[in-house]
Amino acid sequence: MMSGTEKKKVNRRTVLKIAGGTVAGLIVGGVIGYLYRGVTIPPAETITVTKTVTERTTVRETVTITAPTTPPPKKPIELVYWHHEAPSHRVAAHQKVCDLFYKETGIKVRQEVVLWGEAWTKTLAAIRAGTTPDFELSIPDLTLAAYLAGGLVPVDDIVKRIDEKYRIFENVKMTEYWEGHYWGVPVWEMVWTWIYRPSYYEKYIGTKEPPKTWDDVIEYAKKLTVDVDGDGKIDIYGMGLTGAKNLCTQEYVWNIMTTFGASVFDDEGNVVFYSPETVEAMRYYKQLWEYVPPGAMEWSWGEIELALAAGTVAQTSYFPAIQKRFYEMPDEKIRRDLAAAPMPTNRVQANLHYPNDAIIFTKTAEDPDRLEAVAMFLEFLHRPDIHAIITAEQEPGGFYPCNEAAIAPDAPFWKDPIISFYRNINEVAMECVKRGTLYGFGPKGLQNAKMGEVSGALILADVANRIVSGAMNIEEAVKWGHEEILRIVKG
Template sequence: MCRKIIFIMIALFLLASFLVIAGGGKKEEEKISITFWHHEPPAHRVKAFQDVIDKYMELHPNVQVTQEAVPWEDAWPKTLASIDTGTSPDFQFDLPDLNISAYQADGIIPVDDLVEKIDKEQGYFKSVSNPYYHHGHYWGVPIWHIPFALIYRPSYFQKYLGTTKPPKDWNEFLDYAKKLTIDTDGDGTPDIYGIGIVAGKTLCTAEQIWAFMAQTGTTLFEKDGTVNFNSPQAIKALQMYKDLFKYAPPGATGWAWGELEMNFPAGTIAMMPYFGAILKSFYEQKNKDLASAPLPYPKDGKKGTLVYPAALMVFKTAEEKGEEHLNAVKDLILFMMEPENNYILTAVQEPGLYMPATKANLEYEKFWNHGPVAEYKDFVKPIAETVEYGSLFGFTYGAVNLAIGSISGENVLAEMVQKAIIQNVSSAEAVKWAHDRMVDISSK
């Protein structure tokens, strides 16, 4: 009887040991599931993300990574709703003003360790990292930037100006725009317009006017965050924009990105301050009539343009899932920033549009050897170099006034342009209106 009891006890012990071991094995096999949002729904962009994801999961079979494409028009409400309900993804691609909105909603965590590690190993350009630094921390990990340059048709320059050289200052810029506004069929209406700039109440207008304002030294805020927009520099830039607009298509008062990207390849526009996204359509059509250059600036001004830095913000939900999960999220982000992966997210995903955020990624050979980039290298190079002197409106000194999110969301700069161009208000009055509106928003 005693032996039987001992036998049963040994059997139970062995069974318990087996269950512990089996349970431990099951735990080891459990996958870490990471979800992130981006805002690039076109199929070829989704594929670029998936290529990087697949590379990562092949190296890390215990991690399951899922992407979700959230259109930009849904980004703000969906982000804030997810923070409010505790259903945020682990991280999300963002822009500085969306990042600020998420910070103000108390939904994200500092990422100093990631930014400092990448900066040490690859060298961040300050124009892309500064907008994500405030309250003593970095709140976003810059991954690429989207810059403006002068995009133009060299064949038009050669045919109508006798040169393929871009304008070097504002005087030449105006002269070029005037001479390139041409009635080719003699019906009294221009068939080619010298400049592609817009005046709709959209972010596109704010982007274009800032490209000019950056060249005059305009700022929205002092270093302490005080609004200082009403200045001779801002007035001068707006007046230049207003003067140039005489040579823009008449419907451009309601245009935005889509109309510019349709009309430039169609030959309606000779030149425009814009992103390099136009490269893809020219490459697919095997059209080499495409060039870029730094935007011309006033003789008493400086080199300047718009640079939109995109980053990754990490939500508190990732941190709440535990240290192991958060470390996996950070490891994936570092993986995305490695040159052999980052070039897929820039050159491969959308050649000419997304430019590297670090010196190492900008110098990476595969970035420059990728098909469209290699074939249009002279077009891409001036665009990529804007990161050394470009800026984003409201972030000249970093995120010194968090009201910039609301100022941008309300399209104050675009409405200022509309007042000057559509309502024919003087540039000085329009700038003062914008300044006063920024003060009102900042005081709330």
Template sequence: MAVLVSGCGRESTNSEEDMPEDEKVELTIWQHEPTEQRVTAWNTVIEKFQEENPNITVNMEVVLWDDAQAKMLNAIQSNTMPDMNVVSDTSWSSAYLAGGIVEVDDIVEAIDDEYGFIDSTLSSYTADGHYWAVPIDSICYSLMYRPSALEAAGFTEPPKTWSELKEYAEKLTIDENGDGEIDQYGIGITCSRDALATDTFAAFMASAGTDIFNEDGTIGFDNDATVNALEFYDELYQYAPPAASGWSWGEIESNWAAKTFAMMPYHSPNLAAFFENNDLDIACAPFPTPDGAEESYKSSFNHAVTVTKGAQENGHYEACKKFIEFLEKPEISWIITVCQEPGFYIPTTEAGAELVSSDYFDEENFPIKDNFDTEKGSESRQILDNFLNVALESSKEAYALGNKYGAVNLNTAEIYNSYIISDMIQKVLLTGEDVEEAVNWATTEMNKVNDQ
């Protein structure tokens, strides 16, 4: 656990001198992934950094995502922010607006010069002509499926379009023993009042080329593309299990593992558990696109590191810079992405992506030790490479919810955390409200948040 340092206010420039090489510095970073293998990956990277930089100590504190936003804002108010904080596309702007972070243009530029950022990973973190966070990993929605289920239904490849997705979902919803009960549903999607429903619907929005905001930052949610996406989501939901209305992350993953359904729009299930259970019946494909779409994208999520005002005031900025630049070294990025959660996280730089796509494999730090053949070309590697390569390719044409045009509106976090989108989905899927009326209601609610 870490000793927290102070932080308040917002700066738009950094002018700190280089840190003397013999100066001892102790840094604190908040990250939000509590599972053992994710914490292990972070600890491994921190240990490697400290071996190269013995004068810098990095203390990691795990703050659960559910608590991260409130704790961050409270820490800004009380001048107890850590030196660095891991944020998402939808959470960093609150710290910016509250004056708790400093711009990191020099860090972004140094990493970009050496390793080349993938453009889509940077767009969420700009305001006032500056970068306010450094992306360290990305997640892209794709379509998970069980090859055996598709094969049994006569399909030789995964669906590529929305109409094919619906066709597959219908055919894959089956009563295998003829007892009148569905034994396998075609699709796993939810309408729960939480981030899972919002994130899943966001994947359909991106596929339809639409977003919350217009390019000028005004609310642009109420449009034909959003209506079409919600209509299709409603049609698709009839092939999901009835209990899916209350699913969150844990329930959808456990039902996927239990083979309750054959396909799901998702970023990646817990591949480690699949391999440990010797279950290799899993694959993914790029997210399907609307039929005849002129514009279609993928939905992404990015995590980034901010540097707090307190870190700058305490003379820790250069030490933070060293640590963040270290995170983007391709071999280190491999640990913080592939080793943190195999098939889930991908690098944010071209150099990191090239290493992941190569024959390179860090057996020492790879978390899956049982039922995984690390040799290139093995069935295990083919499954992992499938997940990684689909995500890497998708990331080139992806954007995070609210960030199609970059950070054009800094109320993304407030709109996202208000569950307006999941409430809208419930109005249609659970109470039968007209789709256009539901979209119009959501737009009105978003404007209320935006006008506060």
């Protein structure tokens, strides 16, 4: 570590002050204790369902699955949950899951879409007003904000019962863990891998092998920056990166940082951003900037996807969700010209991941029957046939399973037409899911309660922007970022 540190651990007593007497009363009164008691899972029965898979032609197959049989609820229950996936095909996947759950349990579940741009303000306002839904699908930043507002109950018992049955990935669970409890139930994963056009590797580098180190990436990028038609203008660029002060750039920065063992905080909550590891990672970021297309300073996710699909960028690190765009290409040759590999690394085999979770509000815990119904639904989401709907069917290559049972060799996830077409890409993606890291979280869980504010301030992206724009040299920019993080932590 190269300068002073400051730490700020999550303080549950502070949270209780924020939340007021209602939450404290729930905890003392033992309502939340209901969550920790053993819940008996009804015996399973074997049922047969018919599934339709579409892959340019329609194929029907019969799949035998094991599903819990649940007695009718003591009273009619209709659950309401918020999620933030507005595209119609994602909404349809959620509705399919809700309909199947109702058919098996008699419990109605109604989805409500809240756009990501409104998620924080609406969630925090609902906590203050006592108008929260029964649960909400979230990401760690939002989960932490809701926790600090005093709006959540711990979900240890639910995580335990799902984990025992389906085996949730350990690194995914730990992004939900702080102050001795789990505060979110993992529901699916998002992950970054190395993405490239293999035909370009063969034509311009003479290999089919992806780069193993960042030094390899630089050498590849040089050879892949090509004036194809000899008119003096570059037609293919050797690297896809972004330099704007936005979340996409922040993801790119972390994706390189984590492979050097760099971090924002250590496990004690100290700020450790200004380190030799971060400086080295950003040195490679700056070198790779020589091989990006003009205009990349303003790019975000959409421009990266378009450039890779158009063939103007040969390689990048990115979400494998781009496979859907390639799958829809009319040209079979281009459709198959996409590959993935583990992230290049100079020290640590790692990559960015974004677990998505479900959070349960204090209001829900006031009704034990309602709380148990939510637990049943979240467990239902992890069943392999249902998990395939909420991942591969909802957004193939965008959302991935977060438990072992869902990726067994014969699991329905692998039978999705797009997932199966790009089987190798998705096998790589699942490897990356299991070793994914997220800034602000470590092997022991949340490292510092201020991580949400640090993330929201886009400091990692700002550091990259200052470096690639020439506003600061690498050492100055990293030191500036460290001081900004310290300022937030002390505030």
